Amino acid sequence: MTDESPLLDVENLWVRFQTRSGVFDAVRGISFTLGRERLGIVGESGSGKSMTGRAALRLIRPPGMIEADKLEIHGEDILSLPERRMRKLRGGRVSMVMQDPKFSLNPVMSIGQQLVESLRAHEAVSRSAARKRAIEVLDEVAIRDPERVFDLYPHEVSGGMGQRIMIAMMLLPNPEILIADEPTSALDVSVQLQVLDIMDKLVRDRGMGLMFISHDLNLVAKFCDRIAIMYAGRIVETCKASELGQAKHPYTLGLLNSVPDLEHPRDRLEVLQRDPAWREAPSVSARQ
Template structure:
């Protein structure tokens, strides 16, 4: 694979759930690629953002079903891979930071035990060497006194530190793709900026691809290189972050107009009026 080739290639991805009352479609025929860049996936709750991230790693459990014309990580077919192979891909080549990551930590294991276990699950390395790698990675994500933090339990760390510990855990096996699902939603503004700075530095220094899932359009516009807007399980618009103001889809325009603007305050924010036709309308690009 060349450096210019996509790290992730998704074509016509569907996620469906069967029940007694019929079939529900959480993700509806979306297509996108991810290179060594920061791609923002934006949409309101229930739009299919998190399902997309989980589907990439084949983490949808029955009765959920994943279908795609193409779903490739580094050119490797995800849907055709064995479960044993997927366990190697997850964490090894692609890592995912779940929502509220601090609560994904095991409460009865120290931070150090969990970091060492995460690395040794993917690499043949001694506990001593794994601990050294863990210390170096904690330092990389701007945790002061990493030796002390390794001996703490999850309830002894703050929300921001817990977030950085989870980022460190996901980065230990040196993945090329990082999927971050609402990684800053539970943090205050100052800690949020610290976490974003860390992730930005990691993408630049390691040449990673980052899929940044969020409902915060302003945040994604400032942080990401490209943006994909999701509505009702579909990507309705894609654009460069710098060209977001040239958006053409009514849903994207509605999101933009409903965000407060401190420089040009309005007496009332626009109420987003949905149109059922948006569900089936073809997606657009702000670059056209």
């Protein structure tokens, strides 16, 4: 695998759920690649963003089903890998930061215990070496006094610090891919900027690939290199972040026109006029 090869390569991905009324398609035939870059996946709630991130790590459980012509991480076909190998891959070469750290961290274990266990699950290191590495990574994600925070419990930290701790936990095994699912949605603006600065530095310094899942088009446009717009389980448009102003799909245009303009305030924001036919529109490839 060369440096030019994608870290994550997805072709014709479907995520389906068997229900009493039939099969529901949550993700509908999408294709994209992720290199050593920041790829933003944007869409409203229910568009299939989080399902896409979970499918990339084969975290969809029955009655959910994953189908794809290609779903490869570092050139490995993850749909054919045994579960034992997938557990090594998850949290090792690929990590995922969930939306709310308060529900991702174990409330009865200290921060340090969870960090140490996370590292030792993927590497054969002593507890003392794992502790040293954990404190170093806490410092790397801009946590003050990391040795003190190491001994705290999740209820003793703020939401912003909890999110940075989750990022630290995912970074311990030095992954090449980080999937961040709405990592700033529950944070105030100043803490959002801190978290974004940390992830930006990690991508630049470590050469990681970042899949940044968000409903905030304005935020993603400023932070990411490329953007894929999702609607009703499909990627309906993809572009470089710098070219977002040239978007053509009506859904993307609707999202752009719904962003408040503080310099030119309007009495009413534009309402998206949804066309059910969009569900049947052909998907757009976000493959480079």
